[in-house]
Amino acid sequence: TNIRKLNSITAQLLEFEKIDSRKAKSRLEPINLNYFLAEEVSCFKNVCEKKGIDLQLLMEEEQIVISADRHLLELMLDNLLSNACKYTNPGGRIDVSLKGNKSKAIVVVSDTGIGIPDKEQKNIFTNVYRAENARASQETGNGFGLLQVSRIADMLHGKISFSSKLQRGTTFTISFKRIYDEPVIQWNPGKLNKSIDQIRIPTPTISSVSDSKGETLLIVEDNDDLRNYLTATFSVAYNVVSTISADDALTFLENYYPDIIISDVMMPGMQGDEFCRIVKNNPDTSGIPIILLTAKTTHDAIVNGLEQGADDYIAKPFSLDILKTKVRGLLSNRKRLREFYLREAVKRLESTDKTSVETTGIEPDISIHDSKESRDVPLCGGADKDFIDNTVNLIIENMADTDFDIDRLCREMAMSRTLFFGRLKSLTGKGPQEFMRMMRLERAAELLRAGVPVGEVALQTGFANSKYFSTL
Structure with a gap:
């Protein structure tokens, strides 16, 4: 745990130094903010539920697109949402909203947390600084998150402001120039701020990999270690979405169409073979290849999985090389x-x-x-x-x-x-x-x-x- 924390701080310091020296190369692309915010907020749902915080995303159905570097935008939102989660007490609320007019896209992150003392607000965007009440809290922090947010906003040609009341909460508002280009639609499981790594082990960002990477894999696995391992492994070559349950996967499939699905069979709630049957019986998703992973190695279990429409069936423990080969073959x-x-x-x-x-x-x-x-x-x-x-x-x-x-x-x-x-x-x-x-x-x-x-x-x-x- 201590090694992971040290690695986390080192990674953040290096990222901060890149941004500070303007050596971080921006890679701008049209980004669908509706899509992007839904992805980011979903990553913080678990930690908010554990802490008893009501996290809500409010936005209109209208598509809002901006030109931004995906990795930098993730860093900015991860910092803002991470702070909101850390400094909002149980029973509190966090609202993330998206609005747009003809020329601007406006993102607002508002919480009912501990707030920032008036006398210390001038330091938030100008120094590596933690307010007194933040230092007095039980939450860890290093003080350069909001400075990083401010500099990223500047790099993306956006404007950021905030208002805060002690013990009543803080609201950050970021505005970007709105564009009307066709967005590059990619579903990317959130790369969370390292300071809240108890939710999910971060995986490589899509913006950092080859342009030739196009296929999307949906991984359905309730075991955190295996899900994170598979996500990190396949993210090198593919766009990866991961969910912890079949129900979450079905919700994802209502709006998105992956190229292949890898699903565990034994999961809480809906089992993987039943999930496979539903996907294959739905005409709109029946063509998506499915690989089932299971500890059930009996003849009847394998036959049952294949009868549900699975394209392949791999018993645990399995060879990662074999799984990769099967994925490549189906794709x-x-x-x-x-x-x-x-x-x-x-x-x-x-x-x-x-x-x-x-x-x-x-x-x-x-x-x-x-x-x-x-x-x-x-x-x-x-x-x-x-x-x-x-x-x-x-x-x-x-x-x-x-x-x-x-x-x-x-x-x-x-x-x-x-x-x-x-x-x-x-x-x-x-x-x-x-x-x-x-x-x-x-x-x-x-x-x-x-x-x-x-x-x-x-x-x-x-x-x-x-x-x-x-x-x-």
Whole structure:
């Protein structure tokens, strides 16, 4: 424990020194703040429940996006939420809220904790400093957390302010410039401030790994040590989400679509094999590969797990190398399936009866279900084929409509942007915007080969600006 604490303090000091000397390189990307805050707050739920603190996240359904460095943003929020948890007494409350207007995104972290004495408030953002009442509390701290928060806010071109009343609480307000770019949607299990490492062992941040890392693994495991071990192991190559129960995993699947699931069988509450059955019986999630881990090694137990729809079944104790190999194998099959779907989508455009489209506006029904080539690839659930089919149909039907965008596509598919993005990305390897653009440009190529003038091709494929179309 002492070694972990020493390592924690050393890591924070090094991080602080990087930020202090401006050597920390910012890697800006469009971040969905709704998504990001939900992820951060979920990481602090356990510690707040243990301490008897009511932690609430308040935000509107409207998507709010900012340009930020994911790792620095995590450090900032981890510090603020960690302080709120440490200095709020049992029975207190912490509110995290997100609001936006046309130009700004505003995050507020408010608590009913011990507050900051008036005479000491001037030191909070300017020195490595702990207020007198914080030092007198039973909570550990080193005094540079809020200074770090202030400097991160400056690096991200944000503004931070606070108000505080002794024994009544503190409110921090951070404002960022709002942007309207398509966010890079990644579910990243929170990398908590090392000072509250009793919740979860931190794993490498997504922003610190290779750009080639794209697949998302959902790990469902109630044992903290094994869950943390698997998370740390697979985070090197994949985006990893971890939950401690099947119920939490099902809640996650309501809004997100991972590429593969690794689940324990023996867990409190819902068992892993029942969780597997529910996932495989749901048409919207049936195509997600599932590996079950279990200490039950009897013939009947293994058969039962496979009968629930599991794609593989590994007995504990297991070889990590074997588990990695099985994960790679299942994801390799997914990659082959993605390539197949993309080929079929392009064939739909090339095979479309242009005369029928021009005279009746009706596309012929060329379904990917009946393709002979579909028998040569690993198949996922039929609902996934229907999903791709319906997406392609909608894009073809609205090809010339310049107002047909991702929001309309999601509404027509009756799905949230987040869920639609995750599912399409998992099945095709492309996000909605990239997929729609690919379809339009493939159609444009066919029209250009047929001798249609560039300006007319641009209009027929939904590009109002011919110059922008030519550039693409």
